[in-house]
Amino acid sequence: MTNNKTLDLRIRRTHKLLFDALTLLLSEKSFDNITITDICEKAMVHRTTFYKHFEDKYHLLDSLISQLVQNFEEKSTEQTPVDNPRQYYVNLFRLLLEHMQENIKMYSVGLLNNGSTIKVLQKIVVGRTKSRLESDEANGLIFLIPAPILSEFYSSSMVSLAIWWLENNMPLSIDEMVRYGDMLIDKLDTTDK
Structure with missing residues (x-):
């Protein structure tokens, strides 16, 4: 059984990985040219995990x-x-x-x-x-x-x-x-x- 604190740490870790990936990608190319695949590959996070947390890249940016x-x-x-x-x-x-x-x-x-x-x-x-x-x-x-x-x-x-x-x-x-x-x-x- 997973407790809420562990779950919260996992969510925060996933968000941090995705935030860091987006930040790094923005230093390489424009936001319009960044795809969900780019973000997931940079963060080493599966696309399904991305979509569990965010609707799209605009939601991630917000x-x-x-x-x-x-x-x-x-x-x-x-x-x-x-x-x-x-x-x-x-x-x-x-x-x-x-x-x-x-x-x-x-x-x-x-x-x-x-x-x-x-x-x-x-x-x-x-x-x-x-x-x-x-x-x-x-x-x-x-x-x-x-x-x-x-x-x-x-x-x-x-x-x-x-x-x-x-x-x-x-x-x-x-x-x-x-x-x-x-x-x-x-x-x-x-x-x-």
Whole structure:
């Protein structure tokens, strides 16, 4: 009899093999030219096993991108809190750019094939930003603009700039992008309670 933990480990191992295979294949050829057979051969996984887990290569890609987005969310949650709200956004923007650069192939394919990736990324950044603003308010800062509006504005800007950067083959270094992002933020207007 197989217990659930062993089964879960087998599923995770199979997913990892297939994710790794797709990632390697993307460095060799375009997503459109990758077949299920290519993925299965690279992963050394039988086609029937593939279809037990995924409907097609697009489902595999969506799952892989979801995993990358989840990894970003975990990293952004671990973000070291800073006393300066502006610095927090600069750090979050840097983290987003670094994450996209580390996973460039997947994000390039994902952004082109699936607009929901952008929405998920933006939702994570909005959540982090809103949480931070609410924490700042609880600690005595009063923002001239309500926290939900600020979080939507800054989050949309960060994600849009990161996507522009990626879609244009990263024409600027991360440091340059962060510097420009910081200049755009300029300051978060607050008043003391």
